Amino acid sequence: MRIAFDGGSFQQGILGGIHSVAVNFLNACRRLDPTFDVILVLDPRLGPVNPIAMAQLSWEPQTISAGVGPAYQSETRAPVGSSDPGVRLFVDGKLTDPGSNGDSVTYQGPRPEREFVILSRTAMPRDINGSSDLRKLGIAITGIVATDSSKRRSIAFDDRRLHRGYHAAEATFRWTEGSAFVPVEFFADFEDQIRVEITYNKLPIYPLSPGRLSESLESFRRELDALKLEHTTAELGARLKADGCEAYFTNHFIPAKMPQLKRFAWAYDLIPVLFPQFFHPDARQNFDANIEVFRAADRVYTISNSTLVDLAETLNLDRERLRYAGIAADVNIGPRKPDEVLKVLKKFDLQKSEYIIMVSTVEPRKNHLRLLQAYEMLRQRLPKCPKLVMVGQMGWDFQETLNFRDSRGLTADTLMLSNLTVDDLSCLYTGALFSVYPSVYEGFGLPILESMECGTPVLTSNVSSMAEIAADAALTVDPYSAEDISKGMHSLCTDAAMRANLIAKGDRRRQDYTWEKTAEIVLSDMRGLLA
Template sequence: MIIAYDAGAFQQSISGGIFNVSVGFLNAAARVAPDAEFLFVADPFFGEVRPDALAALTFRPRVIYRSVLKSSGSFSLRTNRERVRFEVDGRIVPTEQTTTPDGVCYHYDGPTPRHRLLLRSRAARPCDTMNSPDNRNLGVAISKIVIESDKGSQEFAFDDARLTNGYHDPESAWRWTNGAAEIPLEFFPRVETARVGVHIRHKVVYSLADGSFDRRYNGVVQAAIEQRRAFNLQELGRELREMGATVYFANHFIPIAIPGLALASWAHDVIPILFPNFFGKDAIENFANVIDIFKRADHIFCNSETTRKDIIENVGVSPERLTTSWIGPGAIGPRPAPVVDAAIAKFGLRRDYILNVGTLEPRKNHVRLVQAYDEFRRGVDHPPQLAIVGSHGWGYDELVRLIANSGLSEHVRVLSGVDNDDLSALYSGAMFVAYPSVYEGFGMPVLEAMACGVPVLTSQETSMQDIAKNAAVLVDPLSVSSIAQGLRELSLNSELRSRLASKAKEAASRFDWDRVAKTIIDVLKGTRR
């Protein structure tokens, strides 16, 4: 049997959960069904299939590249050029730009403003131009303003209380303008001329044009893109059939139906439907393509009963086309004491720490976890540290501000860029893992913690309680006091931790990749278009 497989996860970052699921399944399928062959389907939009990603497989698949991704929304003209300029007393003046170690600096050099000085730039809502839920109208992010004259130089921080007109609230190390930010005249000394330097740390993607001509032009471009895509899909289907493929297994990255092949799909969750506030406009539009594949698929493999139920109730797929295959553990496993000690020293952690793992974004509930930790630690003499491991997602600045403003920098460590070996060691050395996510289709950190023999605190919602069984303390993820009580219970009760740890590996053993792969391959062998 030859199966065409969505290779998008092997073109992206290799630390993501979807990548680990693909690796676990494909390697297990090679063991339990050696007669099955996988052909990788890759879209050049994601770049080349990465050699370091392929190194995680026990076999080397053939790869076929085609531009087949369905564009979301309409084609639009966008730019990353911020077009900063100064407006001095109602007149736009020449602007000089220099590069700084952490961004760029725009300069105005001339007569001191008498009435008004504006920093103008392009502005856009990230929810319209980027994959972000942020609906603020953002210009540029400034870090400081420097004014020089023959009386000397004075620096004004981004969080100066006098910066009011045209600014959003300060963030961790910068402040966004709205595209027309006023620089107060009181910043200037009584001089005839001055040099103003505005230091820019960040910018966004901006819409370039939105006139009637542009909409007509976009429509023509979109039609041409779709026509080319349809041709590429037909050619891809023909080539794959000639290579002997009978089914295409879609994943999150390349959700397409290939002419002439049966269609199967992974289903990880439907969270963009249930909680659209956690996702940007692009992500929601892209997920509409995934939903379309769910509706057209001959069979869908769900990572949990929760995901299966959500698809039935929210997408309208008939139950007989859905199989709960579950998934197995990723590349995380227990590590011996010397390896654990080395990781603890490497990341500067204290011996007793609580571990949280997950992308730093609102759905993972880091803000409530830190608030609960702060509440808990105030009631004990020697609280354990809280170590948060995850790549930076949207909303990360809110977490950073909370830690700083609560005086928790010494107690809460945020770690990024942690590889699987170090992560396994950090799991193995933790007192327990706290994972009170708002919603998950599966919740891999719960399984990873149990696979390392570590007790868990997690949400009493959806799949997480099904995975944890009796090896976890369950809390209400929307209640800070409930999370704080769970932290207190697990931190102070060593007998409870020992009891849960003894059950953890047994609970984790229910999830086995060989069993998952056999279930999926058996179904695929009977799937025909």
């Protein structure tokens, strides 16, 4: 069997859960059927292939590149906008319009005591010049200089303390994300009145709200885009069929509809539909294209029964075209030896069984804010409260979470980590007292299974797929109640028998989810549909 497979996850800089599914699923299919092969379909606008991602496959499949991702059609459009980045400063609760000479702004007033934030318009280079750069860029800081009547101090653009709201420093500047914080500790020893000059570079244009003319032009462009996409997709489908592919399998990033081939798709969740407030417009646009693929697919494979029900009831899809396949944890995640665990814990100044772990991107849906509220209550109830270790990339709209953590004095006991290796992550799971995952909604909830794989008891939410995956092998709580989350954490902190019981049940539950089971379900079903 040879199919074309959505290779968009192999073009991502951050390899998340969708990529883990792609790699583990494809490798399992290859183990079960050595004749199974894929051509990975790439979209050049997603950037180059990530060699680390490709190296995770057990063989080297052929790749083919074409601009068939519907959500990436508008990257070369010249937006209607302004060359003015609209720099403003938010200082101690007050928004100021600083004086500007085109490449610098100046604040002059009381010494900042609580916050100093650089605000500006933002744009994506992709939308301006058609590049593959998908970052949201504000202004490029080249330097910050603070002065009072007796001293002058420069703050370098690459100072490591500049991290909230900034992209990584480049050779001579550092881009903001449109809302960049300057730590007020920089100004602590200055006089009551202070002058702060910020020098910067800027993008050539920042999109503004469209008017009637731009809306008409946009409508015309959309029609041209649709025709171009239809032609490109048909051409690619013909090439894939000539190369022996019988189907195209969508995996979220490149939801293309190829009439010459059978159409299969992974469905992870309906979160952008059910909780649109948690997503930015570009993510919702890509998901809309996925929904179109679901409606046209010969088969949609769901990662949980919860997702299957959502597809049938929310999108009114025919259940006959839906098939539960399930997924599993990454095969490389599992318990580690005591000496390995202690070595990693020492690196992060942690002690075995003296911390609670949460693994998740920091974004509103994952519920970090309520977790911190619950943790604050737990500290009041437990004299010797375990630390809280939160592992994950900064996603979006995370500022409220960080502000709460800092303002409540939780910083010393809450460790935030990211970019960990699989080995380090497995060691942190293994050494934790328990794992907590109080997300508001999930299509599956891989950290639940990852914890069970490492022999770690789990506390998770009693909603959506998390209740399904946990079954009776985890303690479940109401994710909308910080009090309920805190009570659950208290129970697991103080009840060793409960922890031992959940570890035993978790060990049995994890065996219900293997990549071999998933691959066998999908391969068998695809063979039937392709016969």
